[in-house]
Amino acid sequence: MRIVFLFLTVITLISCENKTSFYFEIDSSNVISTSEPVAIDIDRIIAAGLNVEKPMVLVKESDGRSVEVPFQMDASGQKIWFVNSHDEGAGKYKYRIENGVPTIRQNTYLAEHKEKGNLQLTYDDKPLISYRYEMTYPPEGVDSIYGKSGYIHPITTLGGDTLTRIQPPDHYHHYGLWGPWTHTQIDGERVDFWNLGEGMGTVLFKSFENSASGNVFTSFTASQEHIDFKIQEQPQVALNETLQVRLWNLGRPDRYMFDYISTFSSPLENGILFEAYRYGGGIGLRFTERWKADNCTVLTSEGKDRSTADGSNARWCIVMGESSDSTGSSGILFLSHPDNRMHPEPMRIWPLDANGGRGDMFFEFCPIRHEEWKIEPGKKYGLKYRMIVFDGYLTVDEAESYWQSFAEQPKIGISNK
Known part of the structure; x- marks a missing residue:
């Protein structure tokens, strides 16, 4: 019984370590044609198993493509902000956050x-x-x-x-x-x-x-x-x-x-x-x-x-x-x-x-x-x-x-x- 318990514990720890992406969906069904600032609480990202001390990337899933999206942490360090662009009109938009090195350079604009x-x-x-x-x-x-x-x-x-x-x-x-x-x-x-x-x-x-x-x-x-x-x-x-x-x-x-x-x-x-x-x-x-x-x-x-x-x-x-x-x-x-x-x-x-x-x-x-x-x-x-x-x-x-x-x-x- 102890062996089974230890086996399940190890599997759980391994799966937690391998969990590197947080998938979420934004419901913008009521917003017709405008882009909007959106915030995600850092606590939700941590709860999903990501290490917020390491570099992260934000990716938008659109028409079968994955597009990296710029984001920014607020001064309190409690939220991550990004702009949800309504390139497909009103509806639901899928994103994921994962640990990794961003390819988007710091915005100089x-x-x-x-x-x-x-x-x-x-x-x-x-x-x-x-x-x-x-x-x-x-x-x-x-x-x-x-x-x-x-x-x-x-x-x-x-x-x-x-x-x-x-x-x-x-x-x-x-x-x-x-x-x-x-x-x-x-x-x-x-x-x-x-x-x-x-x-x-x-x-x-x-x-x-x-x-x-x-x-x-x-x-x-x-x-x-x-x-x-x-x-x-x-x-x-x-x-x-x-x-x-x-x-x-x-x-x-x-x-x-x-x-x-x-x-x-x-x-x-x-x-x-x-x-x-x-x-x-x-x-x-x-x-x-x-x-x-x-x-x-x-x-x-x-x-x-x-x-x-x-x-x-x-x-x-x-x-x-x-x-x-x-x-x-x-x-x-x-x-x-x-x-x-x-x-x-x-x-x-x-x-x-x-x-x-x-x-x-x-x-x-x-x-x-x-x-x-x-x-x-x-x-x-x-x-x-x-x-x-x-x-x-x-x-x-x-x-x-x-x-x-x-x-x-x-x-x-x-x-x-």
């Missing part, structure tokens, strides 16, 4: 670097997203109170169109893509972190926590402080914010994707109240001065256009306008995550006659537009957004597909060979 006070996320040496960590001051003759750091500008398409704008003369406090809170209360007193000209508060860069580049994404995480100038004799930090921005390589010449994830808490003894107001928090974006009422459109997940979208709620919104050479178009698809407060999320979209009838374009997901939000002391809160920056056009079906993959990671199941 995705990178991050600092230059003249900006941290730039680049693709093929093209800066696509720039985060400003040093102070930017307004033009000569304008009050220096409008100086700011901790914002994103420019956002540029792969085709070279700049879509954001900072310090427009009509609103010197507008800074590309940013998210200060507007009407807030601290100990019963109103403090405004948005309208810098009032001198009540601001949001500034504090430090970088990390940055990364690899075969699949390039990213950074920054700490920002929401500073109250009003309540005490000395400025005080009213909110501590961690901002993570991650740029994904979709393998397309006409579009890319990036995530904007904000986590924040208040160190104040009584916390802070975000009053209900049409501006504040979430993400706000002031678009290029080229876009006016006659060459810029809006379409939301609920079928609203630019004339009807303001104040409504949406899961996603496409803002699109004329390209810089006037021969085509470019734009951004904004996605709100289901975990966000008030999702589907309220929006602030400037009307067609904004700014003296020019119809300049401003977009914001605004989670406090209709209801106030009490931020309790020491408790963490978060908001998650994804943006697809594109040249050309993006269809309703594609927008919905991008949102579906953002809203819920596709199911990953164990697969047979």
Whole structure:
């Protein structure tokens, strides 16, 4: 009996040692025609018998062919990320991970670097997203109170169109893509972190926590402080914010994707109240001065256009306008995550006659537009957004597909060979 037991034990150990592949399947039946970032927990790979300390390769089984796929481990070391390309349309895709030496070289297209006070996320040496960590001051003759750091500008398409704008003369406090809170209360007193000209508060860069580049994404995480100038004799930090921005390589010449994830808490003894107001928090974006009422459109997940979208709620919104050479178009698809407060999320979209009838374009997901939000002391809160920056056009079906993959990671199941 002991011999039989020992024999079975040896066979089991040998089979465990020989188990060098983890087969899995991704169900993308609900995602029509878009590629999506997918994560696999390291624990599942270890449980399958692979040695994660050794080199690994990821292989996609497609039409009887085996194609190696680039992957990247996240900063925590708990997940492996890759992009599931829908080259066969919606459906199920089979993959395997195994120990072995990758034949795909490190991707030199995705990178991050600092230059003249900006941290730039680049693709093929093209800066696509720039985060400003040093102070930017307004033009000569304008009050220096409008100086700011901790914002994103420019956002540029792969085709070279700049879509954001900072310090427009009509609103010197507008800074590309940013998210200060507007009407807030601290100990019963109103403090405004948005309208810098009032001198009540601001949001500034504090430090970088990390940055990364690899075969699949390039990213950074920054700490920002929401500073109250009003309540005490000395400025005080009213909110501590961690901002993570991650740029994904979709393998397309006409579009890319990036995530904007904000986590924040208040160190104040009584916390802070975000009053209900049409501006504040979430993400706000002031678009290029080229876009006016006659060459810029809006379409939301609920079928609203630019004339009807303001104040409504949406899961996603496409803002699109004329390209810089006037021969085509470019734009951004904004996605709100289901975990966000008030999702589907309220929006602030400037009307067609904004700014003296020019119809300049401003977009914001605004989670406090209709209801106030009490931020309790020491408790963490978060908001998650994804943006697809594109040249050309993006269809309703594609927008919905991008949102579906953002809203819920596709199911990953164990697969047979």
